Amino acid sequence: MDIPREHLVDMYQTMVKIRRFEERIREIYLDDKLPAFDIAAGLIPGEMHLAAGQEPVAVGMRPHLKAGDAITATHRPHHIAIAQGVDLKKMAAEIFGRETGLGRGKGGHMHLFSVDPAFGCSGIIGEGMPVAVGSAMAFRHKGTDNVALAFFGEGAANQGSFHESLNLAALWNLPVVFICEDNAYAISVPKTASTAIADNSDRAAGYGIPGVLVAANDPVAVYEVMGEAIARARKGEGPSLVEVKTDRLWGHFEGDADAYRSDEFKADMVARDPVNSFVKRLTDEGILNESDIAGIQQAMYDEVEEAIQFALDSPYPEPETALEDVFAERTVTL
Amino acid sequence: MDIPREHLVDMYQTMVKIRRFEERIREIYLDDKLPAFDIAAGLIPGEMHLAAGQEPVAVGMRPHLKAGDAITATHRPHHIAIAQGVDLKKMAAEIFGRETGLGRGKGGHMHLFSVDPAFGCSGIIGEGMPVAVGSAMAFRHKGTDNVALAFFGEGAANQGSFHESLNLAALWNLPVVFICEDNAYAISVPKTASTAIADNSDRAAGYGIPGVLVAANDPVAVYEVMGEAIARARKGEGPSLVEVKTDRLWGHFEGDADAYRSDEFKADMVARDPVNSFVKRLTDEGILNESDIAGIQQAMYDEVEEAIQFALDSPYPEPETALEDVFAERTVTL
């Protein structure tokens, strides 16, 4: 496939942005929790699931998106949100629990919701897949050619909602792309101990839809497969299931001792770090030179820093605002 | 396959018993509710889901069962319970809400539980499949070669529990046989409006287990396929998914106007009534003659009548016994 240069550059930039964001969140998260780790302490309290290593899954779809497309992601949502273009400042502010955050500090890192672009995520495994089916119903009703994308882990593929969602989307021929981020682990449980077959993409046959395996943690491979799946959905040809073999470079959550993965496994992952592989490829192919790369890095680092600074400069919500936003005001009245 | 005569006769007998039971329940159920149908009235109040037409699914497994095997069935449970050999008197008494019933009148027709044989059913679609997985875990732990059988409708195959149960059983290589009773309808919703693919047996591939379609509503065809699936499970070779295309001759529940199925569809079903086809075959093949058949019918009718009479002769539970059996006494103490 001939990939436009700007798509390659865009994917690379976004990968850098994601990685930088995750690194900075990690630093700040751990900073004030160590040596005596207290999950409730620090600038970012609570659980923190970071996606370093899974950037290819996020950026591969990016060039194929258009305004109005809707995405649901998981408890590990930052990479997807960033790739879709969710406001980075408001996202950072939410993670830091500030009044200026996407959810005014009410949601936190597992509950990032954006109206434009339409993004949502969730702390419950498998919760987002049915929602994507519903987004697609709305698109069909409105007659747009938008697509809904549902991201989920390989662990989530054993949850009942996977089955129900794929059947519904297939039955109703809806514009949904289901993307399984197979990082081989669900917390400590390896896929071999959770999944009766090797590739979830093979489960697509149970719904009569295409199932495609992307065996490499490579943005270009994801780009190609996602391009087809999204195009298919846009044309009204129905849903697809895409599975990407990817790597979670760090622990399940920050603070995870990660003792369930061998040192060898972890070293192998580091060796095949997708950001490094991709930059090497772009350099080898002459698409980017060293100064391009430095420029991109600087720009992305700046953008991330600006977002974090925005968060840090923002006020915490007033305690009593906890009572607000439970219910919306009625818009329609008599 | 060479089927022992006694198996054929046994299956026929059981079909007759089932059909007679369902007919009598139907008569009594409707008798005191018509012409002004009041679901709460009569000797048998509440919902009533009868399985006339689905006898082949039930009797086909029967000759392959052995003591200790466990079965979970659905809201339409009578045929399976009878085929497994659940005490017909206690079952009838439960349906009539009597103190002598399997559940002392607490469960009713959707909640028949028997310890020996181990039988349970449920009013919630898909609820029994995970339970069968657990029965199989217990068998494995105890080192028996027993098998757990989970029956469910084609409608239930779109419920999340189907997916989770098949994956678990396959992953753990457990002795479970999942049997889909495909009567083409879930209440009024035809399978074509609920299921993205034609045959649920094809979904077995998503779990790496055998999926077998029995395309005819025929006890012998079921017998053969179930024989293999049960033998496989007993040998420790793991679970299977069996799908049987069958017919629900009557409405979803008694009182259902059944307007969603065409007259032609219904007439076709009656024309291929499996009890009639089977008796014809047994007669044609010289396995039974007219007097055998008359004898079997009489015996089965008598058994059914005896069970119903037992129920009618049994007292209703005392109202206050409603408070009993919520909790079991502790058996283990300090």
Next chain:
Amino acid sequence: MTDRKLTTQKAIAEAIALEMRGDDSVFVMGEDVATYGGIFGATEGLLDEFGAKRVIDTPISETGFIGAAIGAAIGGMRPIVELMFVDFFGVCMDQIYNNMAKIHYFSGGNVSVPVVLTTAVGGGYSDAGQHSQTLWGTFAHMPGMKVVIPSNPYDAKGLMTAAIRDDNPVVYMFHKGVLGLGWMTPNPRATGVVPEEPYEVPIGEANVAREGTDLTVVTVGLSVHRALDAAEVLQEKGISAEVIDLRSLVPLDRETIVASVQKTHRLLVVDEDYHSYGMSGEVVSTAIEGAFDYLDAPPVRVTTPDIPIPYSRPLEQWALPSVDRIVEASSNLLVAG
């Protein structure tokens, strides 16, 4: 204004039809809602008028299609989604309470989820322990969704209209015994005058179904009918019972409860839901918090005991709140204190 009478079931279907005519974003989905018209008739006639694109039969995949209703609502639709019996909530509660009810909050008010979740509740016709529950206490306990329970045709239409127009998730529970279905035990209170035009009954306002002076009976659903029947019996005994139909558990109209108890000085709560940790305790607490000094006797609860609902008729009828139990408890309450 005519005197046209409808059953509660037809009043619900009419409210939906009127909103669907006026608002293209309203659609209906659920098991057997289209061809069958809903097992309890709440969507009767809609398929014929609006077609299969707006009245959608679903597979038995409650997590899937209720979750889909959420996505559709976020995307600008106003879905009405049916959970056939409330008893089935356990297969899909995550989508309901963790997702539908919380997204607005998580989003800091930016995302709205205008779903109406309809569901049938209640027992009394021997449908046993997985088809007879009310479980309104369970739904009302969890924040972020309104919970309404009409007891008559007028309220049923008005509350449905209000629910569809509400920008929040609304759980709309219809008791099978108040619907006026031909195949249920006849109930004259299930038919009543219903205006033909659209109107709203505001969500969160209780209804004083009968005025009285000696005690307050607070209840909801079919038990409103039982309480009204009991009030007539009590009247003959010289006891004047005020009957409050809560109509909505979330928001709960605590003011009306408190005002009535301040007037009558005695409270009886009738709750078809399980006794403990539910509605009855909340209503008692509300009265205590607002009218402690007015009470002449401790409030009394007539509820379904903490047992699965039994099948056999003598067991079930004994367990559920009945006119007799209300009359007896009211009479005792009047001499207590």
Next chain:
Amino acid sequence: MTDRKLTTQKAIAEAIALEMRGDDSVFVMGEDVATYGGIFGATEGLLDEFGAKRVIDTPISETGFIGAAIGAAIGGMRPIVELMFVDFFGVCMDQIYNNMAKIHYFSGGNVSVPVVLTTAVGGGYSDAGQHSQTLWGTFAHMPGMKVVIPSNPYDAKGLMTAAIRDDNPVVYMFHKGVLGLGWMTPNPRATGVVPEEPYEVPIGEANVAREGTDLTVVTVGLSVHRALDAAEVLQEKGISAEVIDLRSLVPLDRETIVASVQKTHRLLVVDEDYHSYGMSGEVVSTAIEGAFDYLDAPPVRVTTPDIPIPYSRPLEQWALPSVDRIVEASSNLLVAG
């Protein structure tokens, strides 16, 4: 008898290990219970001792494996099955409340379902709205399962032993804040003396965690610690608070609540669960029903308001019951009436 001290988390794991040694039918299953030892350490060390056949990591299929625990229990096993966070109940509640909790009843007492369902509850560490709930009111509302909630290591071990030996389904909720985990905010009350031998704490008996004369504080879980801390502050103000740790919501030890209120004449309920339609209302009603004439003032509730639990620390800390809120409400209660 030694003075050996354990954290609550280790006390739970020890109770399980002791029962597994003595009874081959006991086994453990759940997400991350084996290699990881349970996200909250409740199954720490069990894989090493008992192996992968009796300590089983599961896929993320709560309906599947909790349902399987039911089947195994009916088949003669005594499974301990973990629902990682109670907040996840919505994906599998059908198996829990409609199946596990009702089979014994439906069978007229013929079938037993001795499952222990362990689950982590509670907030306070900014884990937001889908990982911070207690929801014990929800579980306690539905009949057929016992519900226990230890607040300290001694009770944790004794209640776990009792739960495993019980022939009924027992929901065993451990509050993350009482476990003594190294990565949670340090809590001295989470470590305590635990006998090495097996023993039972009877299910259904509340514990008077502190005796007092001026008011009764009824609570459960981490809020017991908050109440005890508040009692110390109140003591300095000259107020003597009795603190009751319910330990079990089903069965509920109503006698102990009533007796205490009869003694102190004032009741404060502290409930980390949502305010309405839950535990707090049930405890208030229990006191009213049993000690109406003894009360000098209406009971007061300190609870989590009816909002999803917010993430941001100032919001969350404001919303959950705190020592300050208990002290303030107690002080006000003492001058009320």
